[in-house]
Amino acid sequence: MGNPEKLSILVLEDTVTDFDLLRYQLKSDGLEPDLHHAKGREHFLEHLDAHLPNLVIADYNLPSFNGLDALKIVKSKNPLLPFILLSGSIDKEQERAILREGADDVIFKSNLSRIPFAIKRSIKDAQDKKKLRETTEKLEASLREKEILIQEIHHRVKNNLALVSGLLELKKFNSEEKKEYRFINKVILKIKSIALVHETLYQSQNFSQIDFNHFLEELIEYLAQIYKSEEKDIEIKSNDFELSLNVNQAIPVGLIISELTMNSVQHAFDGRNEGQLEVKVVSEKDQQIKIKIADDGIGASDGFAPKQDGGYGSKIIRALLRQIDANVEVNNSEGTEYLISFEKKDVKGIGNALL
Template sequence: MGIPLRVLLVEDSEDDALLMLRELQRGGYQVTFERIDTPTAMKAAIAGETWDIVICDYSMPTFSAPAALKQVKESGLDLPFIIVSGTIGEDTAVAAMKAGAHDYIIKGNLARLIPAVARELREALVRRERKQAEEQIKASLQEKEVLLKEIHHRVKNNLQIISSLLNLQAEYIKDNQALEVFKDSQNRIDSMALIHEKLYQSQDLAKINFADYIQDLVTNLFYSYNVNSSAITLKMNVEEVFLAIDAAIPCGLIINELISNSLKYAFPQRELGEICIDFCSIEANLFKLTISDNGVGFAQDFDFQATESLGLRLVKGLTHQLQGNIDFISYNGVEYKIIFPTKNF
């Protein structure tokens, strides 16, 4: 038994076709073939059967190798295409190879046919295996994307459930200080839930648009603390920066703590005030976050590094987690400036 080979033979000469078929049989192939020599027959053959290789004469009365090659390309099939002709010149052969033909052979030298066919069949197999591997990788990546979106969605939902439970529990608490603790915890949870919501909504599951996140986070905080936006205004100067989750969560929690502090303590009489947020890239993978207000500020003897405030201790710890530095100024209000690096993605 020879090696099965399905050949689409584009040739107007029956004698030449028989010579090529005999050569293939001598080379150990068991050939199944169809001989055609018109564009219509070529189109029907491509659509109706599965082929291993196309062997094509260059010039025929009603058809040509370039036209046949064009049909193969338009079909989307990756078929080895070998030109076997007695009339082709070197320049014409080179042009055909550039157009996508895999080899050309002179009819007077059919000894080259078997090695050429064997080589092109091997290379076609390699291309098919590579394409299959790429499709498998693509399918695997798509599955992982769906899984990651589902994970972020579920994490967000679970965090919102915890937030809702805290809210329900708070209804039974009469102590104002305890209520504030519950509200602070709820806002921290909401800030993390918002990260996961942005991630599963994002086209890039690794990073989120942090400018959009900051806008939504601050809007939620203003609503949570029942802030009159006509009295306390917000100024934002935030570049369109994309952060990965390992930077977005601590940075989001920092913003949550500092904006919450301003809303709770900077304007005790609900007087007119302003809160500013600036976030920008200083250089590649290095960012600066500045949050300030023009409220009452801290007492002159306030020691930021030795503070017992849970919120500010969290800010310092999260800044350390980001491998960043924080500067604190209390003059005509407060200003926090944090500079931190991020990984290159």
């Protein structure tokens, strides 16, 4: 903004007498800035570029150029450059229009005694705005750096989980026992569910909310690959919907879906090589989410039951349901249907412990 003790002011004024009156008024108030006098448009533009003034004062009415045009030029070049408009007589509506365009003040030539105060205030306001802009730019740059860092963290977490999953895949292919093979498949599916959340976040502009529809599409595609490895021809039905979930809800919900669908494959289709699965968001109202997971199998007696101890998988599902404060309804009348209900929340923190 230049040195505030020696201001540079560009004055657009076609009358030498008015320019001299302005100079006298400033000097009588103890202000002796470098004044640059421009009488018309071309002269004004030359001074504006050459002298880099700290402030512009412009007469409202000139023969072929006016103060409002000058104001628009100044703000297009430097929005923070203070601008004071002088006028012999304008109405209130014109004054309001000039201030809306970005002028710092409007002063009548009959009241030039206000000009020193207006200059000091306008310079101070401009300095404050500049500091605020610089602070804002630093914060925005810092935020961009953090966003890139968070994005990179999600990418690395996803890659590390993929590495662990790959090692388990090698172990699975060397497994000769079907029970061990299935157990490894379930572990890989859990890892894949978590990795998909991080992959979705890595591809997103929002690092706390994920597009659950996109996540579920990717998960179902991977589930289909798992079922093929189980030599099952399972058709999976889903639905398109718009749902964003906080990352601390998305991970347990993804794990619940993975666990329950794998239960269906391993138990509901026992003795069958074909079947159908539904994984759908069936309701989203007033922040209440309902997700249906259903199969057309035999009604899995070895599947998850809300009020029974069950095995390792059932304990995991209960822990995940508690984590998102969810309720589950189970219907075994035609196949097995799970209806998971929970409230959509903005869960803070990073805790996703199962217990």
